[in-house]
Amino acid sequence: MVWQRRSILSLYNLSMTRHTAARGDTASSSNDIETPVPSISPAVDTAWEESRTVEASNATKTPSEVRWRDLPNKDQLFILALCRLSEPLSNVCLLPYIFYLVRSVLPTSEDDTSTDNPAARISEYSGVLVAAFPLAQCIISLPWGRLSDKHGRRYSIIGGLFISVISNIGFGLSRSFGALLFWRVLAGLANGNVSIMRTVTAEVVRERKYQTKAFLLLPLVFNSGMVLSLALGGCLAEPVVNLPALFGPDGIFNSSGNPDGVAWALEYPYALPALLNAFLLCTALFLAVLGLKETLHGKEEHSDCGLRIGTVIGRLVTRLWNRGPEYHKYAMMQDTEEATFLNASQPKSEKVEPSTTMTDPMKMPFRDIWTRKVFLSLVSFGLLPLHNSAFMHIFPVYLSSPPADNSEATIFAFSGGLGLRSATIGVWLAAFGIGGILLQLFIYPRLQKRIGTRGVFRIALFLFPVTYLAAPYLSLLARDHAARWVFLGFIVCAQIMARTMAIPSTVILLTEAAPSRTVLGTIHGAGNMLASLARAVGPAVGGYVFALGVEEGVIGLVWWLFLVGVSLCALVWSYVTENSKV
Incomplete structure (x- = not known):
């Protein structure tokens, strides 16, 4: 009987191979971590053969067959994507103009008259200002993630958005360094819910075949938010100077006829980017209150006043939209039916029995969460923002610093920046950020399919040190030489390309390392805490150096x-992680 079972299985595999060849499909794995295939033994039973049949049929579907419009729960993913804009809008917006912002609030005794190198003093203060946001994130991330595992995700995200709106308004209207620092800390505390958004993504999209696209969504939105925020920050800062047609002496908004321009724009020259951020986050907050559902296991049926109002508004909009001769009424699938459908659509090998691994998160001891696999993934997760956040702070300050005479420069001893304005810096960073978005949309999924998540991650880790080695030599190029702009484009493009490939890879690898889906909030909370600490240490140390x-x-x-x-440490650690038995 054993040889009969083997013969049947061999004939089945041969038929599947011919069927795949006839269709022209290429079987490739989209899993981030390879899954061992059990060997065939004489004791193989019918259940195992049936599960292998389902796996074989799903193996013929490559990740390229999953389109963005195929993702389940698109309404929840859309709201979640808007909520994810909170961090880049609150954190990155000030980077193009941070040099001029800090210079405007520093006491006169500590400005240009106190030192021969004002850029050095501004760099130190700006490093503290940039580091305050992620340091506050670090303090709040793990407790907030643990709290969301106990009481739910919805209110954590909504509360964070509300505080982000308030902190952006306060930051824009601040006139002292102490006030700026306070509002930055508050914004960081509000954005400790970034890890919760990643957890909600994993809970909204349960089928493995959709997860590559789904986990790519939030980094994609993050990059889009960075592009938007950098452009807004660079162009809207000092609107009297950068937008004279609107805020200048003859501007459209200068209704009072002030000879110097719009009065409030002169008094608060850096308020406009922050106020616009607050408006955009208010829109995300409104949609989250009306439509973001609870995803914590056991509380999926939760409903409150906001969700009920959102349901009524949704039905009204649907009726108005579909009103006409060909109107058809569609019944909404209930959450329980949807969960049943998703569970039934998964291969049996991917189903999780509630009695084994899908346990109550409170029943899993806290110490059991931190496996060796989780630890190794967390270190990789933290090393990336340690240097990336330092670059994001140092590079705009470097570009804003006045140029120097390097006629006697050596290969290592030279100084000076490029002396660019905030609008120019914002446009440059935003333009190449668009390239990062296109990379995430069209290149990353294909690379991930061919060489896997670790392979893409390692390409990014090779790009980072090469970019950092070349960046400071921009100072040696002539002030008006065209080569400077080409070289600047190379530096920005290479760094954004590496960052775009590395961020979703670290998120996927950390998610795969979790011992159970029910502790994803805690795992991602710890990851966000470590990454926030790195984003605080990176700019502070980088600014000092x-x-x-x-x-x-x-x-x-x-x-x-x-x-x-x-x-380089991150690159070496990636090999240590791969060669370790986890």
Whole structure:
């Protein structure tokens, strides 16, 4: 009987191979971590053969067959994507103009008259300002993630959005460094819910074949938010200077006829980007209150006043939209029916029995969550923002710094920046950020399908140190030389390309490392806490080393000593993680 079973299984595999060849499909795995295939033994039973049949039929479907419009729960993913804009809008918007913002609020005694290198002092203060946001995230992320595992995701996300709106308004209207620092800390505390959004993504999209696209969505929105935020921050800061047709002496909004321009724009020159951020986040908050559903296991049926109002509005809009001679009424699928359908659509090998792994998160001891696999993934998750956040702070300050005479420069000893305005910096970073979005949409899924998540991650880790080695040599190019713009484009494009490939890879690998889906909130909370700590340490240390390099006449000190060093550590750690038995 054993040889009969083997013969039947061999004939089935042969028929599946011929069927796949006839269709022209290429069987490739989309899993991030390879799943061992059990060997055939004489004791193989009918249940195993049936599960292998389902797996074989699903193996013929490549990730390229899953389109964006095929994703389940698109309304929830859309609201979640808008909520994800909170962090880039609150955190990144100030980067194009941070040099000029800090210079405007520093006391006169600590500005240009107190030192021969004002850029060094501004770099130190701006490093503290940038680091305040992720440091607050670090403090709140793990408790917030643990709280969401107990009481739910919906109110955590809504509360964070509300506080983000308030903090953006306060930041834009601040006139002192202390006030700016306070509102940055509050915004960081509000955005500790980033890990919860990642958890909701995993809970909304349960089928493995959709998860590559789904986990790519939030980094894609993050990059889009960064592009939008950088462009808004660079172009809307100092509107009297950057937008004279609207806010200048003869501008459309200068109804009072002030000879210098719009009065409030002169008094609060950096308020407009923050106020616009608050308006955009208000829109996301409104939609979240009306439509974001609870996804915590056991509380999926939760409903409140906001959701009930949203349901009524949705039905009204649907009736108005579909009113006509060909109107057909569709019944909404209930959550329980949808869960049953999703569970039935999964291969039996991917179903999880509630009595085994899908346990109550409170029944899993806290210490049992932190496996070796989770630890290794968390370290990789934290090393990336350690150098990436430092770059995001240092590079705009470097581009804003005044150029220097490098006629006697050596290969390592030279100084000065490019002296670019905030609008130019914002447009450049935003333009290449669009390239990062296109990369995530069209290139990343194909690379991930061919070489896997770890392979894509490693390509990014090789790009980072090469980019950081080359960046400071922009100072040696002539001030008006065309080569400077080409070289600047290469630096920005390479860094954004590496970042675009690395961020979704780390999220996927961390999710795969979780011992149970019910503790994803805690796992991603710990990851966000570690990443936030790295985003706080990176700009603070980077700003200090940058200031030291400016004072010593070695502008590349922070690039070669700190950024290259950390990125090489991340590259080495990726090999340690792969070769370890987890």
